[in-house]
Amino acid sequence: QSALTQPASVSGSPGQSITISCTGTSSDVGGYNYVSWYQQHPGKAPKLMIYDVSNRPSGVSNRFSGSKSGNTASLTISGLQAEDEADYYCSSYTSSRWVFGGGTKLTVL
Amino acid sequence: EVQLVESGGGVVRPGGSLRLSCAASGFTFDDYGMSWVRQAPGKGLEWVSGINWNGGSTGYADSVKGRFTISRDNAKNSLYLQMNSLRAEDTALYHCARNRGSSAFDIWGQGTMVTVSS
Numbered sequence: 001q002s003a004l005t006q007p008a009s010v011s012g013s014p015g016q017s018i019t020i021s022c023t024g025t026s027s028d029v030g031g032y033n034y035v036s037w038y039q040q041h042p043g044k045a046p047k048l049m050i051y052d053v054s055n056r057p058s059g060v061s062n063r064f065s066g067s068k069s070g071n072t073a074s075l076t077i078s079g080l081q082a083e084d085e086a087d088y089y090c091s092s093y094t095s096s097r098w099v100f101g102g103g104t105k106l107t108v109l
Numbered sequence: 110e111v112q113l114v115e116s117g118g119g120v121v122r123p124g125g126s127l128r129l130s131c132a133a134s135g136f137t138f139d140d141y142g143m144s145w146v147r148q149a150p151g152k153g154l155e156w157v158s159g160i161n162w163n164g165g166s167t168g169y170a171d172s173v174k175g176r177f178t179i180s181r182d183n184a185k186n187s188l189y190l191q192m193n194s195l196r197a198e199d200t201a202l203y204h205c206a207r208n209r210g211s212s213a214f215d216i217w218g219q220g221t222m223v224t225v226s227s
Contacts, residue, residue: 003153036213038154045204045220046146046154051213089154093211096168098144098156 022090131205
């Protein structure tokens with residue numbers, strides 16, 4: 001199964017908002033409301049930031065939000081902070097398995 | 110504290126075998142499905158295998174199907190991954206992760222490194 005498509009990198013200044021896209025197909029992103037997003041700092045384990053397209057786990061800042069339109073999901077981070085600089089991965093459930101995006105490196109300028 | 114701790118990684122020659130373990134604590138292990146997710150050095154995340162709460166249903170990525178076997182022992186709060194016929198492309202940090210139903214992986218371990226090299 002092919003990986004989901006994410007931009008390799010995005011950047012923004014503190015206080016700004018950025019959006020990371022995640023494009024799949026009707027068999028994964030478009031077919032299920034089971035899109036999730038993960039934040040990974042260097043040398044650390046991934047951390048769940050968004051599940052079921054737009055839900056935040058307890059403890060995750062409300063600056064993080066998710067959405068989906070057709071076969072493309074998006075993660076928006078508002079009010080960028082230095083600590084948001086990390087790699088971000090999307091994932092989708094598909095037919096008894098999961099697929100990840102290639103990852104996006106967020107740089108806070 | 111909810112925690113997953115992996116062990117069993119190491120250096121193995123191509124064609125060799127390795128068994129990874131994941132010890133769970135801080136939650137009711139048999140309430141959850143579990144997965145293995147790997148990350149090759151400098152690369153992204155790849156789902157490897159998953160298992161439901163009682164071991165009755167398993168799934169594998171095409172890249173490991175027929176070579177890897179996932180299993181669990183709920184009495185020991187442990188998850189396993191038996192890896193056979195290892196290849197250089199299996200070199201990665203292997204994370205154990207808790208499934209939040211079908212929707213996400215909500216708890217992750219720090220990972221155990223597997224290096225396949227002659």
